[in-house]
Amino acid sequence: xxxxxxxxxxxxxxxxxxxxxxxxxxxxxxxxxxxxxxxxxxxxxxxxxxxxxxxxxxxxxxxxxxxxxxxxxxxxxxxxxxxxxxxxxxxxxxxxxxxxxxxxxxxxxxxxxxxxxxxxxxxxxxxxxxxxxxxx
Numbered sequence: 001x002x003x004x005x006x007x008x009x010x011x012x013x014x015x016x017x018x019x020x021x022x023x024x025x026x027x028x029x030x031x032x033x034x035x036x037x038x039x040x041x042x043x044x045x046x047x048x049x050x051x052x053x054x055x056x057x058x059x060x061x062x063x064x065x066x067x068x069x070x071x072x073x074x075x076x077x078x079x080x081x082x083x084x085x086x087x088x089x090x091x092x093x094x095x096x097x098x099x100x101x102x103x104x105x106x107x108x109x110x111x112x113x114x115x116x117x118x119x120x121x122x123x124x125x126x127x128x129x130x131x132x133x134x135x136x
Contacts, residue, residue: 061104061128069093071117080108088126106130
């Protein structure tokens with residue numbers, strides 16, 4: 001099949017095989033196969049970086065932390081123009097500092113954090129409004 005991923009469903013972790021099939025995902029779990037359709041499924045895609053490892057591109061421009069952490073430094077303000085790959089902020093999580101990069105080029109529409117803030121998981125920290133080149 002495609003790639004192996006770990007997913008959590010109702011608090012239970014599973015290792016699954018996933019493969020993109022048009023606007024849906026073909027998922028194999030424990031010998032059973034499912035076709036998963038995600039609302040707005042065209043809004044993100046899995047791409048392979050230069051390292052060959054998969055990474056998720058969030059084409060919506062909403063940047064959030066997948067785990068709780070602390071904003072060590074903030075490098076953007078509302079109205080700033082950013083390019084894909086620009087460092088937006090440094091987030092410390094699990095005693096590691098991570099550079100959080102812009103997933104798309106555009107204009108910073110919202111900044112919902114400041115240096116020193118403790119942030120929760122899945123809380124939008126920065127929202128980028130895509131430029132015309134990113135919207136394609």
